[in-house]
Amino acid sequence: MKLALVGCGAVTQAVYVPLLSRRRDLFEVTAVCDLSRTLADAVGDRLGTARRYTELAELLADGGFDAVVMLFSGSHGEAVRQALAAGYAVLCEKPLALTRAEVAALPEGRLMVGYMKQYDPAVRRAEELLAELGGPEAVRSVEVTVLHPSGESQLAFANLTQARDVDPELLGSLRGAERALVSRALGETATDVVRNVYGVSLGSICHDLSLLRRFTGSPAEISYVDAWGPAPGSIEISGPLPVAGRFAIRWHYLEDYPAYRETVVIHHDRGSLELVFPSPYLMNAPTTLTVVSGVSGVFGSGSRNEWRDVTEAFEVQLAAFHAFVNDGKPPLTGASGALEDIVTAQRIAARYAVQHGLPIGGEAA
Incomplete structure (x- = not known):
């Protein structure tokens, strides 16, 4: 399954990069995105990913992946809305949003929220x-x-x-x-x-x-x-x-x-x-x-x-996301x-x- 990572900060570098590196049987990271080009380059270099972005809209428009993993801090509501509207499956780190209204605005789609x-x-x-x-x-x-x-x-x-x-x-x-x-x-x-x-x-x-x-x-x-x-x-x-x-x-x-x-x-x-x-x-x-x-x-x-x-709980969660997207197994x-x-x-x-x-x-x- 081809993934795009959005957010290249602490949890991405310390947890997701090593796990995705050892689970290449399940995932290929084809694009990374962060407001900081420095962080996008650091994570892209570690994962061997050439496509690096600093704007979410550009990432989603270019495509080339099956699912998006939202790993930045704060509310994810608007970013998840955009990714679901573009037809991508989404794994979103907690919290999904800061308001009920953001959740109500989400379109139908494949969404899993990460509580490892x-x-x-x-x-x-x-x-x-x-x-x-x-x-x-x-x-x-x-x-x-x-x-x-x-x-x-x-x-x-x-x-x-x-x-x-x-x-x-x-x-x-x-x-x-x-x-x-x-x-x-x-x-x-x-x-x-x-x-x-x-x-x-x-x-x-x-x-x-x-x-x-x-x-x-x-x-x-x-x-x-x-x-x-x-x-x-x-x-x-x-x-x-x-x-x-x-x-x-x-x-x-x-x-x-x-x-x-x-x-x-x-x-x-x-x-x-x-x-x-x-x-x-x-x-x-x-x-x-x-x-x-x-x-x-x-x-x-x-x-x-x-x-x-x-x-590792994070690794089990990633495998569950793979099963959700590919086999329709509901997330927790x-x-x-x-x-x-x-x-x-x-x-x-x-x-x-x-x-x-x-x-x-x-x-x-």
């Missing part, structure tokens, strides 16, 4: 075990803790090429457009702290929202949200799960924390399923699933077993699932605003 943790072997095993326990009805609580150091520290090993050749006025214009989209989501008068809660929810916590969608279904209600510390700071979110039990998410940006760590624990009446994720930028670093189980009514009697698989997240996460993030921002007497408008109102 959904494809993690440990997550899939936890889903199987939860189903054996009775599914969402068996859940007492889901508890998430994310300890998030700086991106620079997580990527220090990767020796990334940096972009220093993009017109500052163009960057300013793009930032203004992003802010306008957030205003459409939250209202023009939304404060910086509400915007930060929304940005973190869609940019990072959305991974945990995507896991909730798989394990229990998206929460229909947010009971409590708080945020503290210098932005992006710390954010706490809790509420009822749609079938049974409650969830709690605690997300902390700790710039100098020694290593990224994300823990997701599902508690049920007979034990727990605990997932511990390493930094997403480390290839083939396994997620650990710890299964805690006991004998009913016998205190102190039970077992604690660890399960690991070094299969399409436009509707991505929209659920946008709605949940808006509920999170709105709950924080209401609790603190701050204005909320736009779609989140």
